[in-house]
Amino acid sequence: MPENLSAAAAGTWKLGDFTINRLGFGAMRTTPNPDRAVAIRVLRRAVELGVNHIDTAAFYASPGGTMGVGEGPVRYANELIREALSPYPADLVITTKVGPGSAAERGFYQATTAAELREQVELNLRQLGKDALDVVNLRIIKKPGEDSIAERFGALADLVDAGLIRHLGLSNIRLDHLDEAQPIAPVVCVQNSYALDTHREDDTFLPICGERGVAYVPFFAIAGPSREGTATTDHSDAVRRIAAAKDASEQQIRLAWTLHQGPHVLAIPGTGNPEHLEENVAAGAIELSAEELAALS
Template sequence: MIRADAAGVGKLGDRVVNRLGFGSMRLTPRADTSVAIKVVRAAVELGVDHIDTAAFYVSPGGVLDVGEGAPRYATELIREALHPYPRELVLATKVGPWAETADDLRAHVHENLRRLGVERLDLVNLRLTRRGGSLAERFRVLADLRAEGLIRDLGLSNATLDQVDEASAIAPVVCVQNSYAVDLRRDDDLVPALAARGIAFVPFFAIAGPRREDGASDDHDEAVRRIARTHGVTPHQIRLAWTLHQGPNVLAVPGTGDPRHLRENIAAGAVRLTADELAAL
């Protein structure tokens, strides 16, 4: 069985993690939460030590089959699956959307603390609703919470390099989470620029690409299909492998609620693409 360490390791701040992590966004749409819990546990059993989540990953319409019809949050499912957490596990969460005031941001942080069942969050990414513009006021709120000991590390999501530099003048930025894939390439220049600053790049939608929240499809470029046949893997695995090949500071967090897809995603970390294959892609 291929494990997450097949992709090698990278750094989130001063913590070393396997470059193949797990994203929790696709846990909540599944009505049977027992399967979601099994997937999270299986990810950790396969060596995943970096899990991405968010305060706003919640069941559609706020309702799942959980007795009284209360909404289920990905953070709650992670807690149910893994608490007390393995010492080496890094839990990264996101706050920001729909937070219009400093008090809203603080409330999102405290909500994450409560739902995850921890006294300090490993990593909090400020999710920006648009690329560009000043983020200083909002990032200072998180920096203050970090100074209070409620957050270990800070990052950004959906950010430009200018925004990274603005935030870094306030507090250290350990990672940037942006949408990025073989057919979603607006951040080609950002990845090496972050590497030069010692900042990890954590792409989301590496498999879904331009389909984003709609998820992966079977509509792949012929080069992706051809290279997948050569390696005896799926096109989705080639898309993920391509992402990992973009730099040693790239940490992938593919999300799934399916046990088979979880194993395939982790196995993609063992795929080694040639220079010619990378050029074709």
């Protein structure tokens, strides 16, 4: 691992009025390990390495979560973040998402009303121990013809006006959703599933976000087609060859590829493993030539 390992190597982006390092961290993978000390260590080390953008959700919980089928007390990502990092460093931006929710009395559900969205925002505030959330993504389920976001996004815009949220983003969306949201309130980021080998239909949407000054934040950059499963092992010859030539791992090359898709592309690799964390931060310093990018794409 390089001695000067730093999340700053991939440069910065302005998310609303926050300046963050493009190489961030996804907290979804902090909850599976029953040893919460490991998650705390990973989160603290991430910040020590310069990570100042963490993605989370109130429903990121240990297996079983609030449905009560996991082992031992539920570990919520938000509470791990709070335990590891509060009082929070002044430059730390925590992005959360609402829409999907999980509650003991109703299981996993989708918020559809302003009241439900407010409840989810307030739950994030309580779990994180904050007075206002830095960035909140409205995470939707796409149902063509019946997935207008105007009402839900408008409800979140009201919570910006009420001082509970600083900036808004959108997740799991198409261009028409962004078009619908932008006249209602500023959108600082779009968080979609996108990787070398997944959802390449966003190849045209990604640059449009950049033209509009909106960050594009891919998730599953490492997991790829395995989605919520573990990192994909189904690598192309080009990924394997370039990884070997650079003495890097295939996962690092996948991450570096996403960061090369535009200065507005932010990485939020998720891990509960301290070694993987360091590898992911190191990936921010990997440079890929035009030939290498063409071979990878």
